[in-house]
Amino acid sequence: MTDYRNRQTSGKLLAFDTSTAAMTIAVMDGDTLLGETHSRAERNHSIRLVPSIEQLLRFLNMTAADLDGIAVGRGPGSYTGVRIGVTVAKTFAWARGLPLIGVSSLAALAFGGIDQGRRKAGAVQWAVPLMDARRGQVYTGIYGAGGPITWDCIMEDGIRLMSRFAVQVAERAESAQLKPDVITFIGEVEPFREAICRVSDRWRGEVAAVDADIRACNVGRLAWLRWAEGEREAVHDFVPNYTQLAEAEAKWLARQKEKGEGADGGICTV
Amino acid sequence: MNDNERLRQSPCFILAVETSCDETSVAIVENGTRIRANIVSSQMETHRRYGGVVPEIASRKHVENITWIMEEALNKAELKLGDLSAIAVTQGPGLVGSLLVGMVAAKALACAAGLPFIGVHHIAGHIYANQLVHKLEYPLMALVVSGGHTELVYVERAGVFRIVGQTRDDAAGEAYDKVARALNLPYPGGPHIDRLAHEAEAAVDMPRAWLEPDSYDFSFSGLKSAVLAALNQAKMRGETLEPAHVARGFQESVIDVLTEKSLRAAREYGAKQLLLAGGVAANRGLRERLASRCAEERIPLLVPPLDLCTDNAAMIAAAAYLKWNSGEFSGLDMKAEPLMSLEAWSVK
């Protein structure tokens, strides 16, 4: 958990995320948003990302040399999308010798679902980010804020079956020591209206659904929380969080298992 | 001395990135000819267990490798980012997921370092690998043979490409892989067939696809089917064909067609040199036959060393130098092109 008092409060940070159909780029100075651009075009991230970064910097009368750090959403999300964001971030950070901070794209999405007014009033809020992962599945997790918690991950990011996950959310809320006053589902909520309603059926608290994209300013804000703690990524080794093995690898491992445990000695399965 | 003259006098260092398939490579080449660094990280071991390149895994590996390889290239060349003149990258053709990693890494580098950016055609790279070791004389004819390509390319002057013949079905390298699989040879099969063919003292006779008399096109799917049929017929008779004999029969057919069509094209177009390019250029049988036939026909044959035949970024930097000289730079909004025309990439 982060204590705000020790936070470094200035330094210019370039933050972006391309893990979904949205491309979002922001430049922050500490917690202050200096400028942000946002567009939707999944197949265009590899074309638009770098020129849009240049454009935003130019608009702010800045150059790459004015930046003090890079923050990026490392997924989960579209495999190609997160690769584009992560590769641009690590290459940029390496080339300019800048610190790099990776944040969960789901956390950044969830952060947008926290009502700052209610938070100040002491309400405990849970935000559940949703990214459609096809076949009834979602990339999701549970994040919380409010009461004594400034910002916390309650259930880690993963790919889950939405119908089953909705039940889990209700159960978690019911059994939580610090019960949420509100649970906000945020992101691609439309395909999952039915499952979200099932949460309301099983749990008495307030449930909200917000259709929203990830915003780079939230990638930046979450990055600042870790930046303040002195955390940095090892730039060369920085990779996306895919949450899953590549399909061919998963199948291969399953086949090895069928052939009998231990038959695959020497093969790393991590 | 004006700016242009000064530009020409100082050395041009192009850093190139190549990730079109399963090699992550970064190179720095001086003036399009002198290799200062050419780092290649092969993923062959990773893909071996799958019997071929898995695109998603290749893309993931590129992300893991890319900045390591960039740094290694700068260290090897004993240069700093500030010494570089331009950043180049393979624009296509290739696996889209793989291309994208190199593409956005190169863009980020060009943006971060404030350098001009050049997109390069992969096959132009294979052809210009020769420029790293030989002096090119135009017009020339290039035979490009790899896992994905079999093409005869006429290069009238520096950087101007015309495809005079190409495969109508499988690439030569693809045919090698399929035949190797039928013979139960380990992946990648090409080198094994080459070795077996060399050791064999007899060959199973195989057909040659010459196509129309005036055509420079190729076709290898019929040959592949003939190999499979021969193996099957032998099996039905309760016999097994000696794999080495099959390998030799297959390889001789491929080499005959490649060599004779290349020589005919070189003659007809008045080429001063015949260039061999692409991964299959590592094939010993093909190199030897081309060498002896070119000697007979008195056409100089240029072949790059083995490490410049397979995918590498030095060849991309060498080809990028063509565009540096013509002052044709790419925008950072360039698109990766999994299917890309070589002719359209020609210098203006």
Ligand SMILES: [Zn+2]
């Ligand atoms: Zn190649």
